[in-house]
Amino acid sequence: MASPISTTTIDEWLVAQGLAGGHAVDIMDGFCERLSEAGLPLARVAIGLRTLPGHGTIDFLWERGVGGVETDSSTGDLAETGAGGSPFAPLITSGGTLRRRLSEPSCPRDHPVLASLAEAGMTDYLYVATAFGDMAQGKGLIASFATDRSVGFAEAELARLAGLTALLAVVVKASAGARVSRSLLSIYLGHDAGNRVLAGTVKRGSMQSISAVLYFADLAGFTSFADRSASEALMSALDAYLEAMAVPVEHSGGQILKYIGDGLLATFALADFDGEAQEAVAAALDAAEDALARVAAVNAVRLAAGEPIMDLDIALHLGEVLYGNVGTDERLDFTVIGPAVNEASRIEALCGQLGRRVLTSVALAQAAGSERHRLESLGLHPLRGVAQPQELFGLAPRGARPDP
Numbered sequence: 001m002a003s004p005i006s007t008t009t010i011d012e013w014l015v016a017q018g019l020a021g022g023h024a025v026d027i028m029d030g031f032c033e034r035l036s037e038a039g040l041p042l043a044r045v046a047i048g049l050r051t052l053p054g055h056g057t058i059d060f061l062w063e064r065g066v067g068g069v070e071t072d073s074s075t076g077d078l079a080e081t082g083a084g085g086s087p088f089a090p091l092i093t094s095g096g097t098l099r100r101r102l103s104e105p106s107c108p109r110d111h112p113v114l115a116s117l118a119e120a121g122m123t124d125y126l127y128v129a130t131a132f133g134d135m136a137q138g139k140g141l142i143a144s145f146a147t148d149r150s151v152g153f154a155e156a157e158l159a160r161l162a163g164l165t166a167l168l169a170v171v172v173k174a175s176a177g178a179r180v181s182r183s184l185l186s187i188y189l190g191h192d193a194g195n196r197v198l199a200g201t202v203k204r205g206s207m208q209s210i211s212a213v214l215y216f217a218d219l220a221g222f223t224s225f226a227d228r229s230a231s232e233a234l235m236s237a238l239d240a241y242l243e244a245m246a247v248p249v250e251h252s253g254g255q256i257l258k259y260i261g262d263g264l265l266a267t268f269a270l271a272d273f274d275g276e277a278q279e280a281v282a283a284a285l286d287a288a289e290d291a292l293a294r295v296a297a298v299n300a301v302r303l304a305a306g307e308p309i310m311d312l313d314i315a316l317h318l319g320e321v322l323y324g325n326v327g328t329d330e331r332l333d334f335t336v337i338g339p340a341v342n343e344a345s346r347i348e349a350l351c352g353q354l355g356r357r358v359l360t361s362v363a364l365a366q367a368a369g370s371e372r373h374r375l376e377s378l379g380l381h382p383l384r385g386v387a388q389p390q391e392l393f394g395l396a397p398r399g400a401r402p403d404p
Contacts (some may be wrong), residue, residue, distance in 0.1 A: 006142060006227070007275075008033070009034070009038075009162060010034045010035065010172060011164070011167060013030065013034060014031065014164070014167050014168060014171050015167075015171070015349040016098070016172055017030070017171055017175075018170065018175070019169035019174060020212075021174075022171075023142070023174060023175065024049060024172040024175040024176045025046065025058065025068075025070045027168070027171060027175060028058075028060045028062070028068060028168070028170055028172065028230065029062065029068035030068065031164075032045045032094055032130075033062075033067075033068075033069055034064040034251070035161075036064065037191055038205070040157060040161075041147045041148070041149040042062075042064060042145055042146070042147060043063070043122060043146050043147055043148045043341065044061075044062070044063050044122070044144075044145075044146040045062040045063075045068075045143065045144070045145055045146075046059075046060070046061050046062075046077060046078055046142075046143070046144045047059075047060040047061075047062075047141070047142070047143045047168075047205050048060070048078035048140070048141070048142040048143075049076075049133060049172055049173070049176055050139055050140055050142070051132065051139055051140050051173065051176055051394070058070060058176060059071045059072075060269055063273055072129050077111065077113040077114075077127060077144045078140075078142055078144075080319060086110075086111055087108070087110050087111055087384045088111065088127060088142075090176065091127065091129040092129055092376055094129075094131065094142070095129045095130055095131035095140065096110075096128075096129055096160075097126060097127065097128050097162055098126070098128075099124070099126050099142055099153075099159065100114055100124075100125040100127075100128040100147075100151060101123070101124055101125075102114065102117060102118040102122050102123055102124060103118075103123035107375045108236055110372075111186065111379070113144075117146050118131070120148075120223075121148045122146040122147065122148050123147060123150060124146070124147050124149070124152030124153045125144065125145070125146045125147075126144065126145045126146075126153060126161055126162075127142070127144045127160055127311065128141075128142070128144070128145075128161065128162050128165045128175050128228075129141075129142050129145075130142075130145045130165060130166050130169040132169070136314075140169070140178070141168065141169035141173070143165045143168070144162055148310060152201050155387070178388070183233040183317075185210075186280065188231070191255060192338060200274070204325050204326070204327060204328065204329055204332060206324050206325050207322040207325065207326075208322070208323055209309060209320055209321070209322055210267075210269055210270075210271065210320070210321060210323045210336075211265040211269070211270040211271075211277070211281070211318070211319070211320055211324070212268060212269045212270060212292070212318070212319070212321060212323075212339060213254075213267065213270075213281055213283075213284040213316060213317070213323070213346040213364065214266075214267060214315075214316070214317045214318070214319065214336070214341060214344040215249060215254060215264075215265070215266040215267065215276075215284055215287065215288070215314070215315075215316055215344075216263070216264075216265055216315040216316075216317075216344040216345055216347070216348045217245050217263055217264050217266075217288075217291065217313070217314045217315075218262060218263035218313050218314075218315070218348055219245075219262040219263065219310045219311070219313075220310060220311040220312065220313050220351070220352060221242055221310050222261070222262040222313065223236075224312060225308055225309075225310050229308065233307075234324075237307070238262065240298050241262075241295060241310060241312075242259065242262075242264070242296060242299070243294075244294035244295045244298050244312075245291050245294075245312060246264060247294070248286070248287040248288075248290035248291045248294065249264075249266045249287045249291075251287070251290070252268070252284070252286050252287040252290070253268065253272055253283050253284040254266045254267060254268045254283065254287055254347070254376075255267050255268075255272075257334070257335050257336060258333075258335060262310075265335075265336070265341075265352060266287075267321075267323075267336060268280040268281075268283050268287075269285045269323075269335060269361065277318065277367040277369075278367060278368060278369035278370065278371060279370070280318075281316075281364055281367050281368045281371055282371045282374050283317050283364060283365065283369075283401030284364075285368075285371060285395075287373055288291065288314045288316065288358050288395070288397070289358075291312060291314065292312060292314075292358070293309075295311070295312045299311075299395065303390070312357060312361075313348055313351035313352065313355065313357060313358075314342070314348070314358045314359075315344050315348035315350070315351070315358075315360070315361075316345060316347075316358070317337070317340055317343055317344040317349035317360065317361040317363060317364055317366050318361065318363045318364040319338070319340025319341075319343070319361075319363060319369050320338065320340060321334075321336040321337065321340050321341055322337050322338050323336050323376070324334065329348050331375070332393060342351050342385060343361065343390075344361075345381060345386050346383040346385060346386065346391065347360075347361060347383065347390075349384070350381060350383075350392070354381070354392070356378070356392070356394040356395075357395075358394060358395045359378075359393070359394055360375060360392070360393045360394075361390065361393075362390060362391040362392070362393070364393070365377075365391075365393045373395060373396070374396055374397040375393040375394070375395065375397060376393060376394055377387075377391060377392075377393055378392045378393060379391065379392070380392075
């Protein structure tokens with residue numbers, strides 16, 4: 001018979017981690033190590049956290065003598081809980097525990113992981129599912145514990161593991177909440193804007209002046225395209241085009257502030273490029289050229305399939321903008337405002353008229369430095385709402401660009 005195990009300090013440690021806002025994976029690892037140090041004969045522990053699909057998922061595996069790691073994909077008993085015929089399926093929807101005495105010949109090995117654990121010398125196994133409200137929605141914490149001790153787990157150990165797992169679930173749920181919030185805010189607002197909101201920049205009118213390259217992109221011919229497309233086909237095509245437009249911005253160090261129908265507004269803040277305007281300009285030009293290439297690839301596939309296509313117009317401008325919250329106390333938008341934003345929009349509107357996919361302002365061309373060879377002047381052009389005609393620039397054909 002195994003000796004009684006005191007785990008009071010584990011309870012206290014978990015509570016302290018929850019209050020301190022520790023990282024979920026670190027908490028899982030510390031939990032397993034402390035159980036082992038307390039004398040519980042654990043050989044393997046798998047923990048899966050499920051909160052928000054795609055963002056609140058953590059899979060963790062701990063093995064004695066190896067330690068714990070976050071895994072890229074679900075492991076064994078965490079991966080197939082919803083599969084038909086799985087002994088874990090009823091638990092994932094309602095919570096509860098399942099024990100399998102793997103050393104007993106009559107023990108059902110009704111899941112692949114049970115057979116593999118038995119072959120690896122495991123003698124006893126406990127599966128614990130803790131629901132977060134309605135677990136049928138896929139929200140909860142799953143943990144499995146395996147031992148290779150000849151006598152398996154004692155009844156008191158099983159009860160204590162189940163109780164501690166419930167406390168672990170509460171703690172890591174709170175910890176993962178911050179991780180989910182950060183991820184979602186980054187997706188919906190942009191990485192910098194999301195971090196600012198989490199840091200407390202949530203008051204209407206809280207704005208600051210920043211220098212940035214403004215990147216305004218819009219699909220040409222979207223209205224007629226939409227008129228000729230069924231709803232599902234339209235959404236599928238729009239997603240493909242928006243991905244082709246957006247990925248280059250993120251890859252080049254820009255931040256997408258918002259999608260505007262079939263277009264987007266992004267910034268390349270000079271502060272993100274050590275205050276170097278030339279570096280921000282180069283990054284924005286790289287993003288624009290990459291986006292055009294990606295849209296061309298989308299169009300090639302669609303043309304081959306006999307489907308309608310769209311072109312992409314991009315305007316780049318360098319200027320000072322106000323960056324922060326606008327709106328009402330009940331509904332705020334984190335964005336950029338100012339004359340420079342309006343000018344970028346006006347420049348983009350001239351792409352079709354001038355027969356250019358990319359147009360830039362003179363302010364951006366003047367800041368381009370060694371990247372200036374990538375641009376060619378298109379002369380002076382009036383911009384709606386701007387008093388004086390402005391010199392605009394287009395991308396110079398690659399073969400006609402002078403050496404930098």
